[in-house]
Amino acid sequence: MTAHRISAPVLIPSRRSFLSLAGAAARGSIVAPALVGCVAGGMQSWRKGNPFSLGVASGAPTPDGFVLWTRLVPDPLSADPAMPGGMRGGPVPVAYEIAEDEAMTRLVRKGVAIADPHYAYSVHEEVRGLAPGRPYWYRFISGEAVSRIGRAMTAPATGAPLAGLRLAYASCANYEQGYYAAYHHLAEEHPDLVIFLGDYIYESVDTKHPTVRRHKDGMEAKTLAQYRDRYTQYKLDENLQRVHAVAPSLVTWDDHEVQNDYSDKWSKTFDDPAKFLARRAAAYQAFYEHMPVRPLLSKPHGASMRIYERYAFGDLAEISLIDGRQYRSREACYGPPKKGGGHLETNASCPERLAAARSMLGEAQEAWLYDGLANSKARWNIIAQDVLMAQFGHKDETGHIAYWTEDWNGYPANRSRLMKHIHEARVANAVVIGGDSHCFWTNDLKLDFDNERSPTVATEIVGTSISSRPPVYELFAKALPDNPHVRFFESRKRGYVLIEVDAQHMTTKFQAISDVRDPDAQLSTLKTFVVESGRAGAIEG
Template sequence: MTINRRRFLHLAASSVVAPALIGRAAGQERTWRSGTPFTLGVAAGCPRPTGFVLWTRLAPEPFVSESGLLGGISGPTIDVGYEIARDDAFQDIAVRGITSADRDFAYSVHLEVDGLEPGRPYWYRFMSGEAVSRTGRAMTAPAAGADLDRLRFGTVSCSHYELGYFSPYRHLADEHPDLVMYLGDYIYEYIEKRHPTVRAHSDGVEATTLPTYRNRYAQYHTDPDLQRLRAEAPGLITWDDHEVENDYGDQWSANFIAPEQFLLRRAAAYRAFYEHMPLSPRLSRPNGPSMRIYDRFDFGKLARVSMLDGRQYRSRGACYGPPRKGRGHLETAASCPELFDENRSILGTEQEGWLYLGFAQSPARWNILGQDVMMARLRTNEGDLRDAHWTDAWDGYPSNRARVLQHISDAKVSNPVVFSGDIHSYWTNDLKLDFDKPSSPVVATEFVGTSVTATPPPEEQMRRYARDNPHIRFFEPKFRGYVSVDLTRERMQTRYRTVSDVTDPQATVSTLKSYVVESGKAGAIEG
């Protein structure tokens, strides 16, 4: 039976169509020698009241050659069929149709869906030829102004493939969250040489080019635990540094590569990031080394989530230059007066203004920031480095931090809570207008999640720092895991979930610590 596109769309609108039939209509009777092109799974993201973004990538041979050849696939575009259903058995189809995968973006699909019912789950799958992808679960956000009772989400960051199995992803999937916030360091670009490895980056090279970044994402996405989490819960996504290069900022490489050269690397990294994430093609399609990922998401009147980009737009690192021996990125007011330049920003002028506008217009009881690096002040106490700032985090941009916290206070933003990653350890922090004054009011709470697998910071050094910063309520570096959050109108409960051993693919999970933030009361309490 031959079906042209017009006939296919008529059938799709009027009857139940077998997935294989949709796949053949989409794939022109295509046969995949490997059995399936959907080796990297499926994902959903960017939930809105009437839709979301669905992702997959056609990759019958997941890894790219050094020349950039995409194995087992050819042609400028390939049609891909899809179905979106109101039930997981696909008996009640809401939408079906054909979209396309473009060679220029490694045959990835970014399907921006609209016209659905607000505030409910949907199930989806893709088809090409006889091949059908695994089923994924997406959700639409509640309608604007809806009285949502509850939102359950998790946060994850810092998943280094070489250093362990992704069991935290599996255990978070077991909790069936409404959504997952990915807070950066989704991949690691380098090859581990300092610590024992559990499994290897397959190509054995640092990712610096489009083929090597593509291969890094492909390898991570062959992991069954990561595939499962992406299929079972929609994602809100930002990046940190390892998606490009350790400790980079804007056009400035931490290895002091000339900006015009570094921006070529950044363009390749951003393109590969887009190719593997459920991001909006309208908002986030990369343009060379530029790609917008900051965005906000409303969940009725219960929560507004603002996902920030703390890398692309930041001012050059304070006193940028080859690090002094023994100092790394640590600088004091005496060694680096530039630190306190009021014009310096970690967010950039446009994103900072966008954030303040979002605060002003927020209808939500809870206002949540998802972002990459720790916001709280971390005072050092090491000899001539006393009162130094770690310039790669918000501590390197104290004027920007002060502006954000002052704005939260002045605008009386309702229940602001910050979720951060990067530092491979758990932290519970009071965010204050003046971190040096114990009497200064708490304006927001920050929860920092540990890594999925990446190694912890120096424990004793960090414990000394934590003790000398009274706004730090809790610090623990020993464990790997994720953060699990249960949000209602009256309270937010945040649990630090830890796995028994990331070198064990069957690792178990437990709760290390639990905190509650009560609506209308800044600061976290154990509970």
Template sequence: MKTNVSESFHEKTAGGRLLTAESDGRTSAEKVPKFTAYPFTLGVSSGEPLPDGVVLWTRLAPEPLNGGGMPPEDVTVKWEVARDLEFREIVRQGVETAKREYAHSVHAEVDGLEPDTFYYYRFHAGYETSQTGRTKTLPLQTAPVDQLVFAFVSCQHFEEGYYTAYRRIAEEELDFVLHLGDAIYEYGPGTNAKNVRLHKGAETLTIDDYRTRHAQYLYDRDYKLARSIFPWIVTWDDHDVENNYAGLTPEKNQPPEPFILRRASAYQAFYEHMPLRRSSMPRAEDMQMYRKVTYGDLAEFLILDTRQYRDDQANQDGNKPPSFESTDPSRTILGHEQKKWLYDGLRRSKSTWNVLAQQVFFSQVDHQDGDVKVLPMDGWDGYSAERNEVVEFLQKQHISNPIVLTGDVHTNWVFDIKSDFDNPNSTTVGAEFAGTSVTSGGDRANTIKNPDILYAENPHLKFFNDQRGYVRCTVTPQHWRTDYRLLEYVSRPGAPIETVASFICENGRPGVRRVYENM
């Protein structure tokens, strides 16, 4: 089925329709919720696909930028899943409660579906019907798979650009979208000169602040469209709470108690606005985010959380020379339980490709010309002993075709992962693809003044670029192809998309090979 449906699909589904009591199966005596306006303003989304099911998401919010505009009681929401866009063949349906305590969000966990199959879905509340979404289940975990195509994105600062990348993603033929964090930014309005539109409200501190910020981002038509067409697999990063926070340690010099409350608010709002399973529902101040996605026998995705369990950044953060602190083997970016889970998952994997989907630079990145290294302490360079341990594990356990996917850095990078990053002749263990931002950083506003220094000081670096956009990956049993799909500008809508560079990894031959460049 062709998935280039951003116009025709949305024209048919964007408006919803008015139900009568008879068409909704409700008797006239039942109480019908009344809304001040159309309640599905934030659209619909699906996520966490399995071979037999998926999560369907929406949030009732007639006034999304004014507290939601919902009555103070819970609301019953009906959902339907069909094989066809017209819903003539409904295969699953059910009822969920949109609870006031979770901002009237809905996370319907649908099962009993067929593997590797497209479905359409929608919601009903009162006499209102949502837009129609489309989703797709995964192949059976043991099924032989010929091809997987997905895109990964990160870092979508609302103020610094328009979400044209999402409009272009909606025109792609994809099996899912992988979001690697920074779905929102916490800053107050007008924090720099790159602004092309403004945040509503001050810096996010409370649960209401975070809900409004998520709602403002989701109100964007291009983001909303991309969320409705493909299943999404999401994780988070720092700006979903606060810039460069580490575990329970805030970036700024402030008492820990207010930050713990702020983090809990941010976590809950993240759950409320993402198509996540109930197993990720926040408990106390914590939230379960690391998990596994298996795409037939082709690829295993281990979705990591490098924020919630990490030690504080070494050397007061920033780009700094390595020190005893940054190389201390007791320091962790994963936490003990997540690292054990990661190792267990890699050992048990029978997939051709094994993917670590995570947030920050995994490979060593030296920014300084000369003998003294200057490394980013917020990435794995600030936890280098644990990074080296993971690389050694991949090598000694003969993990099949390791691939690391990275967000966070607002630019595009490709690395060979080396067994010893200080020795260019050491064994190549895998590949890392770091993707740019959707908008963060604005129009090619790169802070790297001399990329030639990067190539000279990092022989394992194979590509660098400072445009906005997304990364598309096409995976087969023989090859992993990564296309950097980039935009010339985000300061105004409508930029065309272009593949600027493409790279191939071959099954059984670690490392990357450039196969296309148009720069």
């Protein structure tokens, strides 16, 4: 994509007119067409460059609304950190329109949102007062510039009958290691909802392997300007933009949105915690600036940003979207020089791993999750999170079983508490979805993983990476006999997961692309698994 620069400073409305517009936007009121026309046509001029070059997105659907997102970026490859995306000056009002049809002829809402310079001129407009359980289409307007049209959707009314839900989820989209053909095919599925489960960007640069394209600055992101540039480069990809345009999304993070293998305030590289939290604050702000998240819930406060939340879809499904990074205990047996990130440990070499107080989620989030699951009346309860949950052990050279400390295997006490709660609270049809490992998995989640006869209390379906390089297949395949609760494993394919849910079945399809190095890679269904209502564990479809 060709870079553009604006040839004149951004035109900013007067303080009085801006405050009037900001008040209307804050109230969520319908703005008269004449006012929208004034904002759209008379207050802004884009002499060069498309301010909507990063596309549009919607997210966080509720029965009466959703969040609309865009960011004003007329010069996406600007190297000036003082002018993110080629912008400068004060807040900018941006008009938006919402319609009942894709042609935007049956408008139901016109309004004004505010592009906030503190958040890189991003827009997070939380729309309310719409009809439940139906699609809407939307666009943004600023001066002569009109965004692409996006499709949003309101959730069905709480408890209302819902015949089916079609969702897709994706993770681990390393820009350098592959093209986004998987995103192209995901958009073609036209799901009702897309869930991004982490590693939406990669802060790192790959200096050890051949790459198909490069991060433009050639360095690891550590500052706010660098994280902003990284998101900008990723969001310029047309396939990713189309995914956001065709369906609303839910988003959580894993580690690469900040730093590989970090845990709370503990850096993989043993940075001083205060210094690392400053980096985390920059990364969290950039995440907020580029995601369709609720501003009242998720606006960051320094190094803190809440993203966990619960979303209901009629009487059919409830999704608990959780945060597996911000609140977790320090990784087990953490310490220099080599144990700053994930590593394999046996029970003998690292008894700390088994400590009862250790948590992947933190005390408050654990309580929130357990309370929501216990009180859910939905037929299906989906826990959407970032990493592998099932126990998985590898025999070391002495024949002892070793476990990876970076996923739920590093927090087995928390996993046991969750499995026990699902079992004792009789949570209906609990299904865990995840990413991170760059592999497809289908797993039985056991009440006691060390006892093969222990009941299966939930099902786990893990998606592979969109583009990120996989682990060595043979190393995991060798360990499969020691992990009989693993129903399926495949690390050699890139892609995503498609799920179709109805009252009696959850059908999951592992969608794989032919070659991550080919921007026009073809799609095939690698495997299909079905979970039957009332019966934990998946069977091959």
